[in-house]
Structure formats: C-alpha cells, structure tokens
Amino acid sequence: MDFRLTDEQLLLRQSIREFAETEIRPHVREWDDAQRFPAELVPKLAALGLMGVQFPEEYGGSGMSAIDYCLCIEELARVDPSVALSVAAHNGLGPAHIAMFGNAAQKSRWLVPLAKGEKLGAWALTEPDAGSDAAGTRTTATRAGDTWILNGTKTFITHGASADVMVVMASTDRSRGAKGISAFVVERGMRGFNAGRKEDKLGMRASETTEVHFEQCVVPGDHRLGEEGQGFIQALQVLDAGRIGIAALSVGLAQGAFEAARHYALTRRQFGQPIASFQAIQWKLADMATRIEAARLLTYRAAYLKDQGKRTTLDSAMAKLYSSEVAVRAAEESVQIHGGYGFVKDYPAEKFFRDVKLTTIGEGTSEIQRLVIARQLLG
Numbered sequence: 001m002d003f004r005l006t007d008e009q010l011l012l013r014q015s016i017r018e019f020a021e022t023e024i025r026p027h028v029r030e031w032d033d034a035q036r037f038p039a040e041l042v043p044k045l046a047a048l049g050l051m052g053v054q055f056p057e058e059y060g061g062s063g064m065s066a067i068d069y070c071l072c073i074e075e076l077a078r079v080d081p082s083v084a085l086s087v088a089a090h091n092g093l094g095p096a097h098i099a100m101f102g103n104a105a106q107k108s109r110w111l112v113p114l115a116k117g118e119k120l121g122a123w124a125l126t127e128p129d130a131g132s133d134a135a136g137t138r139t140t141a142t143r144a145g146d147t148w149i150l151n152g153t154k155t156f157i158t159h160g161a162s163a164d165v166m167v168v169m170a171s172t173d174r175s176r177g178a179k180g181i182s183a184f185v186v187e188r189g190m191r192g193f194n195a196g197r198k199e200d201k202l203g204m205r206a207s208e209t210t211e212v213h214f215e216q217c218v219v220p221g222d223h224r225l226g227e228e229g230q231g232f233i234q235a236l237q238v239l240d241a242g243r244i245g246i247a248a249l250s251v252g253l254a255q256g257a258f259e260a261a262r263h264y265a266l267t268r269r270q271f272g273q274p275i276a277s278f279q280a281i282q283w284k285l286a287d288m289a290t291r292i293e294a295a296r297l298l299t300y301r302a303a304y305l306k307d308q309g310k311r312t313t314l315d316s317a318m319a320k321l322y323s324s325e326v327a328v329r330a331a332e333e334s335v336q337i338h339g340g341y342g343f344v345k346d347y348p349a350e351k352f353f354r355d356v357k358l359t360t361i362g363e364g365t366s367e368i369q370r371l372v373i374a375r376q377l378l379g
Helices: 007-034 039-047 066-079 081-092 094-101 104-115 174-180 231-267 279-307 313-343 348-360 366-378
Strands: 121-124 140-144 147-158 165-171 181-187 193-198 209-220
Touching (some): 007 039, 007 066, 007 348, 066 081, 066 231, 081 121, 081 147, 081 231, 081 348, 094 104, 094 181, 094 231, 121 147, 165 209, 165 231, 181 209, 231 279, 231 313, 231 348, 279 313
Antiparallel strands (some): 165 181, 193 209
C-alpha cells in the first residue's frame, strides 16, 4: 500500500492552497460578519475546476478522483470552512444526484452548466419535521397530466436562495412511505418555487442556508430523476458519497485549527519563553496532529474505495463520524491554547470553533452515523 500522493496531486494541493490563501483568506472575516455568500468567488472556483471536480469531462467536469476531491475540500476548509461547505454541497449533493441518476438528456441540460460553474446547485431533502427521519418527507408531488405539482417546505438548504438548479425529494405516494419518495429537478424562476427565511447561524455564516417553499409548483414530467419511488434510495447513495466530502472538510478545518494553534504557541510568550516550550501545550499539539492524520487516512480510504467503484456506506460513515468529532476536539483545543485570545474574533481559533459544530450535524448527525455503522456491522 502506497500512502504517498502523486506529483500531480501534490501540485493540485499546492495550487488550491495558494488560491485559498490569496483569494479567500483576506475576506474570511468580512464574509462571516456579513453572513454573505461570496458569489463573486464562483467564477474563480470554476476556473480551477472546483465546481465540477468529479464529474466527467464530457459533462463539463474536471474528471478528477475522489481523493483529488478530498484534497481540494481540505485546502479550502483549512482557510474558510464556509467556502468549503458551499463547494462540497454544490459538488456532492444536487449536481451529484443528477450525475448519478439523471439520463443523458438531463445531464446535458443541467449537469453541464452546473459542472462548469455557470449555474449553482442545491439539494432539498430536510424538512421541519423530517431531519434524521428523512423517510418522513411531507413535501408532496401530485401527478397532473404530463406534469407534477409540488407542495411543501424544505429547511436548512444550502444555496436555497441562490441556487439555479435544485434537486427536491417529494412524496409521490404517501401510502408507501420511503418507497413512495421521488426526486425532481426544480429550476429558479418556476412559479411556486420560492426561498423562505434565511437562517441566522452560529457558524459557516458565509455559506447560505434558507428555507424553501413549494406552493402549487408545476414541474414538467421530464424533470423527475429515475423511476418513481426511487428518490429515497437515490438520496441514501448520494449521502454515502457526500459524507466523504464532509469528512474531508472536517479534516481541513481541523488542520487549519491546528496550524493556528501551533503558530500561536510558537509566538506567544509567557514566563519568558514561548508557550510551545511547555509540555502541556506540546502534548495538546501532538494529540491534535495524530488524530488529524488518522482522520485523514480514514477519509482517504473511503475516497479510494469510491474510486474503485466499491460501496462505501460503512467507510464513509466511519470517516464522517471520526473526522467531524476529531475536528470538534481540534477546534476546542485551538481555542484553549489561544487562551483569552481564542475567544475574540481577532484570531482564527474563534471562527473554527463556531464553524466546526456543523460537521457533526450536516449530512447525518453523529448519532445517525453510529446507527449506519452499527447496522452495517450487525447486518
């Protein structure tokens, strides 16, 4: 087994790191304070191929591997987890659903502009009363001739107000429960498709999160993805892959928090010497670095299996669970090492601490990951 990155991957990582340092880091505080999604960044991300990392070149994507994708998300999250979250949501949810289950015509129509970054994507699964219990979807899609009529509300939708193309899960047969859920593509401008309240969030504030309302929204019949009743099964497969992206985001956030703590420990002086000379601080940094590397390897293993075409339900859940909880610990220790300065916005530790908690919640809570893992282990 060779754990070394290729020369091409090392170059990719360096190019994304340089981009993040020059184009993102100077604006992190500004975007966070304003709770503003930096739409002006999208063309720059697209120029690097980051809006369609794993999608085939024939559909406008970069055709990179899952491991390459992890490298990209890590480097973005190392500087600003909010930007990384938006890129991960765009790549790993709505557009990924179309890439996995759309037909050739649907991919040509929607995936191409999404992968090129000409349009922004979103994915609508969660509802006010259907979070971890996604099978409890109440949004309905009723057949009306050659069209479908959508009614319902989705919540916690990344890019809910800005997205041009959204994949929506809706019940087409309530009597069949999860087996009666189907997936539809809804486009901005359709009558009855409106963004609702924008969430005032603890962290990841530069990544837009809103409610979405469907009120007698007419959706053409050719906007359904796959067979009727297959939407929930499709969503689970999308989540399997998407969790690898959140694991990579967690690793990148943890790395950023660690580097901030290490830099502070080397420059902050107390009792006549840098605090990095004290064993209490050294051990914190040693534990942080070790856990982060373990999380990284677990994430890369899941990505490797995805590249091999293997099922990753167990591996992606393990990677997401462990990496997110390691990130929470790393962000907490970073604040602790900063002391009082970790509690103010002048230092990056404070923002990492606010941002990190979403990693144990989004795309399946830690509790749901443990449930998935246990079911896989116990059959």
